[in-house]
Amino acid sequence: MSRIINVAAAQLGPIQRSDSRRDVVERLLAHLRQAHAMGCQLVVFPELALTTFFPRWYMEDPAEIDAFYESEMPGPQTRVLFETARKLGIGFYLGYAELAVEQGVKRRFNTSILVNRNGEIIGKYRKVHLPGHAEHEPWRAFQHLEKHYFEPGESFDVWRGFGGVMGMALCNDRRWSETYRVMGLQGAEMILLGYNTPVHNPPAPEHDDLSMFHNHLVMQAGAYQNGTWVVGVAKAGKEEGCEMIGGSCIIAPSGEIVAACSTKGDELAIARCDLDLCLSYKSTTFNFDRHRRPEAYGLITERRGAVEPAPEVAVTA
Amino acid sequence: MSRIINVAAAQLGPIQRSDSRRDVVERLLAHLRQAHAMGCQLVVFPELALTTFFPRWYMEDPAEIDAFYESEMPGPQTRVLFETARKLGIGFYLGYAELAVEQGVKRRFNTSILVNRNGEIIGKYRKVHLPGHAEHEPWRAFQHLEKHYFEPGESFDVWRGFGGVMGMALCNDRRWSETYRVMGLQGAEMILLGYNTPVHNPPAPEHDDLSMFHNHLVMQAGAYQNGTWVVGVAKAGKEEGCEMIGGSCIIAPSGEIVAACSTKGDELAIARCDLDLCLSYKSTTFNFDRHRRPEAYGLITERRGAVEPAPEVAVTA
Numbered sequence: 162m163s164r165i166i167n168v169a170a171a172q173l174g175p176i177q178r179s180d181s182r183r184d185v186v187e188r189l190l191a192h193l194r195q196a197h198a199m200g201c202q203l204v205v206f207p208e209l210a211l212t213t214f215f216p217r218w219y220m221e222d223p224a225e226i227d228a229f230y231e232s233e234m235p236g237p238q239t240r241v242l243f244e245t246a247r248k249l250g251i252g253f254y255l256g257y258a259e260l261a262v263e264q265g266v267k268r269r270f271n272t273s274i275l276v277n278r279n280g281e282i283i284g285k286y287r288k289v290h291l292p293g294h295a296e297h298e299p300w301r302a303f304q305h306l307e308k309h310y311f312e313p314g315e316s317f318d319v320w321r322g323f324g325g326v327m328g329m330a331l332c333n334d335r336r337w338s339e340t341y342r343v344m345g346l347q348g349a350e351m352i353l354l355g356y357n358t359p360v361h362n363p364p365a366p367e368h369d370d371l372s373m374f375h376n377h378l379v380m381q382a383g384a385y386q387n388g389t390w391v392v393g394v395a396k397a398g399k400e401e402g403c404e405m406i407g408g409s410c411i412i413a414p415s416g417e418i419v420a421a422c423s424t425k426g427d428e429l430a431i432a433r434c435d436l437d438l439c440l441s442y443k444s445t446t447f448n449f450d451r452h453r454r455p456e457a458y459g460l461i462t463e464r465r466g467a468v469e470p471a472p473e474v475a476v477t478a
Numbered sequence: 479m480s481r482i483i484n485v486a487a488a489q490l491g492p493i494q495r496s497d498s499r500r501d502v503v504e505r506l507l508a509h510l511r512q513a514h515a516m517g518c519q520l521v522v523f524p525e526l527a528l529t530t531f532f533p534r535w536y537m538e539d540p541a542e543i544d545a546f547y548e549s550e551m552p553g554p555q556t557r558v559l560f561e562t563a564r565k566l567g568i569g570f571y572l573g574y575a576e577l578a579v580e581q582g583v584k585r586r587f588n589t590s591i592l593v594n595r596n597g598e599i600i601g602k603y604r605k606v607h608l609p610g611h612a613e614h615e616p617w618r619a620f621q622h623l624e625k626h627y628f629e630p631g632e633s634f635d636v637w638r639g640f641g642g643v644m645g646m647a648l649c650n651d652r653r654w655s656e657t658y659r660v661m662g663l664q665g666a667e668m669i670l671l672g673y674n675t676p677v678h679n680p681p682a683p684e685h686d687d688l689s690m691f692h693n694h695l696v697m698q699a700g701a702y703q704n705g706t707w708v709v710g711v712a713k714a715g716k717e718e719g720c721e722m723i724g725g726s727c728i729i730a731p732s733g734e735i736v737a738a739c740s741t742k743g744d745e746l747a748i749a750r751c752d753l754d755l756c757l758s759y760k761s762t763t764f765n766f767d768r769h770r771r772p773e774a775y776g777l778i779t780e781r782r783g784a785v786e787p788a789p790e791v792a793v794t795a
Contacts, residue, residue, distance in 0.1 A: 289774045292763075316774050319787055326786055336763060338655030338703055339775045346777045348786035365762040371732055375702060378733050382699030385692060386655055415688055416695050443784070445682040446609075446653060450783025457606045457633050458656045460663045462779045466767025467760070469643055469665035470636055 164436040166323050166351070169196035169204045170392050172409040174426035175400035176213045182238040185211050188427055189255075190245055197249040199431055202278060203323055207396040207409075208256035208288075208332045208355035209271065211239070214396065215258075216306040217359075217403055219297040226310070230260035234274060234282070247280030252323060254392075256331060256355040258310075259287070271311045273329050273355060275320060283322050286329035287314025290337055301363040303403050307333075317343040325350040325436040328389070332356035335393065336379050338386070339461065345387030346449065350436045352389055354380070357396045360404040373408050377418065385416030388442025390434050398425035414439045481753040483640050483668070486513035486521045487709050489726035491743035492717035493530045499555040502528050505744055506572075507562055514566040516748055519595060520640055524713040524726075525573035525605075525649045525672035526588065528556070531713065532575075533623040534676075534720055536614040543627070547577035551591060551599070564597030569640060571709075573648060573672040575627075576604070588628045590646050590672060592637060600639050603646035604631025607654055618680040620720050624650075634660040642667040642753040645706070649673035652710065653696050655703070656778065662704030663766065667753045669706055671697070674713045677721040690725050694735065702733030705759025707751050715742035731756045 171192040176185055189206060196204045209215075215229040234257065235243045246253055252275070259272035271291065275284035291313050293305030317340060319328045328344035328351070335354050344352055358376065361369050368375075376393070384391040390413060397407035410421040411432040420432040446452075488509040493502055506523060513521045526532075532546040551574065552560045563570055569592070576589035588608065592601035608630050610622030634657060636645045645661035645668070652671050661669055675693065678686050685692075693710070701708040707730060714724035727738040728749040737749040763769075 289771050290769060292769065313771060314774075321787055321789070333769075336703065337770070338659060338699070339770075339778060342655060343775060343777050346781050346784050348784045362762070365758050367758060368732060371734070375733065378695070378699050378702060382655070382695050382703075385695060386653065386699075415685060416692065417688070441682050441684060445679070448783075452607060452609065452650075453654070453656075453782050454606050454630060455779045455782050457631075458660060458779050460660050461656060462772045462775050464663050465770050465772050466765075467663050467665045470638055472638070 164324050166203055166325070166434050166436065167201040168392055168411060168432055168434050169199070169201040170394045170409045170411050170420065170422065170430040171196065171204045171206050172394055172407060172422045172428045172430070173207050173210060173396045175398040175405070176396065178213045178401055180213070182211055186238055186241060189242055192427065192429060193242070193245050193249060193251060193253065196429055196431070197251045201431060202251060204251060204253040205353050205392045205394045206253060206255045206355060207394045208273070208357050209258055210255055210355065210396065211257050213400055214357040216293065216310050217303040217401065219304050219306060227260065230258040230269060232260045234259070243276060243280040246276055246278070250278045252276050252278045254329065254353040254355070269311050270314060271307065271331055273331055275322060275327060275329060275353070277322055284318070284320035284327065284329060286318065286331070288331040288334060289314045289317065290333045290340070292333035302361060303359070319344055319347040319349050328352040330354045332358065335383065338383065341383035341387045341389070345389060349387065349389050350439045351434065352383070352391045354391060354393045356393065358406045360406055372406050376406060376408050377410065380412055381416040381418065384412040384414055385442070386447065388414045388439045388447045390414060390436070390439070414442050481641050483520055483642070483751050483753065484518040485709055485728060485749055485751050486516070486518040487711045487726045487728050487737065487739065487747040488513065488521045488523050489711055489724060489739045489745045489747070490524050490527060490713045492715040492722070493713065495530045495718060497530070499528055503555055503558060506559055509744065509746060510559070510562050510566060510568060510570065513746055513748070514568045518748060519568060521568060521570040522670050522709045522711045523570060523572045523672060524711045525590070525674050526575055527572055527672065527713065528574050530717055531674040533610065533627050534620040534718065536621050536623060544577065547575040547586060549577045551576070560593060560597040563593055563595070567595045569593050569595045571646065571670040571672070586628050587631060588624060588648055590648055592639060592644060592646060592670065594639055601635070601637035601644065601646060603635065603648070605648040605651060606631045606634065607650045607657070609650035619678060620676070636661055636664040636666050645669040647671045649675065652700065655700065658700035658704045658706070662706060666704065666706045667756045668751065669700070669708045671708060671710045673710065675723045677723055689723050693723060693725050694727065697729055698733040698735065701729040701731055702759070703764065705731045705756045705764045707731060707753070707756070731759050
């Protein structure tokens with residue numbers, strides 16, 4: 162049985178604050194239809210794909226904040242995505258702000274879902290690595306308040322779907338090798354990953370020119386080191402005055418970029434992804450069972466921050 | 479106080495089996511002198527830098543095998559390296575096959591040492607990730623018997639030296655993100671890494687053309703993701719009929735290659751490495767204490783091999 166999935170990385174251009182959910186969903190539907198017309202079975206949308214990237218603002222009014230979240234999925238405005246998916250027989254990954262009520266408590270997450278070709282949700286992921294800061298920092302050109310607006314998720318999981326083992330991650334997760342490894346250890350063959358990444362990083366503006374290099378570097382390394390496909394999809398372009406990187410791409414288990422967007426707007430990059438290509442990495446160089454040495458990895462789970470060696474063991478060189 | 483170290487990646491061309499230790503040490507001395515003349519304080523030599531890469535052969539005669547190992551360091555033929563280092567005030571990293579006798583038992587390791595500018599050993603590392611195989615596999619064009627000739631080392635450590643926090647690794651270690659992370663969690667600012675990498679990988683020849691891409695990808699990602707310098711140094715060229723990749727390079731904490739060799743022979747690549755450049759990564763994007771989520775990383779130490787999700791949780795997409 163063929164294990165080829167035709168995948169579309171469905172980049173979005175900017176979403177302004179004045180754009181309605183309806184406007185945005187219309188753009189997502191256009192992507193679904195175009196991807197279907199080109200023979201795709203899976204469409205990957207960005208992180209927080211239904212609204213502008215609202216963590217760039219510090220807000221205090223609960224109603225103003227709530228307006229950026231989905232309290233049900235599908236909800237009245239997103240149901241058409243699921244219906245269209247089912248009609249076209251095309252699955253999708255979608256990032257959105259999730260407002261959940263669990264045991265009577267309101268909880269907020271930066272979430273993605275995986276929807277199968279029948280329009281059913283088969284997986285949900287809540288972002289583990291929330292970047293940015295929790296308090297208002299007015300010195301910044303813009304805020305990055307993900308630690309303020311979201312609770313962190315608790316695990317990286319995988320789901321059987323589309324003939325293979327699928328993983329999900331979001332944005333900053335891609336910079337952390339642990340993200341890919343935890344899913345690699347569950348046999349992930351394709352990791353779907355939406356992002357919103359400003360070109361300018363206020364705490365380290367000296368690296369702004371490297372933002373695209375870093376974007377690709379971490380996803381390519383994560384793919385190769387785990388023998389998995391990675392599909393990285395941006396919300397790009399000038400959003401509310403903030404320039405966001407594009408660079409959406411599909412990366413093979415070799416680490417090679419095999420499809421890429423070249424604009425900052427709504428754009429599809431498409432690839433025929435053979436899940437069996439994972440095997441020649443997973444069974445050789447990255448045969449984890451033969452070659453990993455968890456006995457030597459203890460600090461990765463024992464320690465959160467770095468601890469430098471004590472000065473007393475110093476030897477002057 | 480300046481934290482700039484001038485570093486030379488001292489690539490070696492091939493070492494044939496007929497080359498004596500004396501021949502090889504002469505080449506290492508030439509590198510030390512040239513690097514010193516160019517103002518370097520640290521020279522990084524390859525893995526197993528004193529002999530040909532002998533794990534390419536299956537051997538049974540203990541005397542034949544022993545001839546590739548050092549039973550003392552410095553030994554009669556290597557002492558001159560330490561004396562020259564002290565005289566020139568230049569430190570070095572050197573990979574070699576170590577024959578140790580511990581509690582009356584002969585033990586064999588693929589080892590590297592870090593020698594300070596006084597010619598004193600300040601650190602020793604024994605390779606954790608031994609690649610290849612343990613049994614003779616005659617179907618291969620050449621063997622890669624590291625699992626046969628060496629015991630694995632047990633930990634990734636760092637040492638204070640050269641004004642910073644120095645780590646060491648060897649060859650296949652560089653493909654594993656855990657290598658860099660365990661040292662990053664100990665504050666590593668520069669990771670020294672020698673390698674011997676055949677272009678041809680008998681179990682997966684379909685990727686031979688990507689060997690240099692993979693070589694750089696993993697080291698660049700490891701540098702960026704931990705905000706550390708990485709110095710990767712090859713033994714390169716056609717050794718006993720086996721083509722080995724070159725590509726020795728010095729990588730900044732940004733992940734950028736800032737110096738590189740372009741031949742397959744004895745060659746120096748030199749860079750002025752400012753250890754303070756680590757800070758703008760270690761204190762922002764890769765501020766581990768702020769952003770890492772070890773609660774979600776459990777599988778990395780709990781599990782050696784990959785375990786796929788049970789078929790019973792499958793949902794058809």
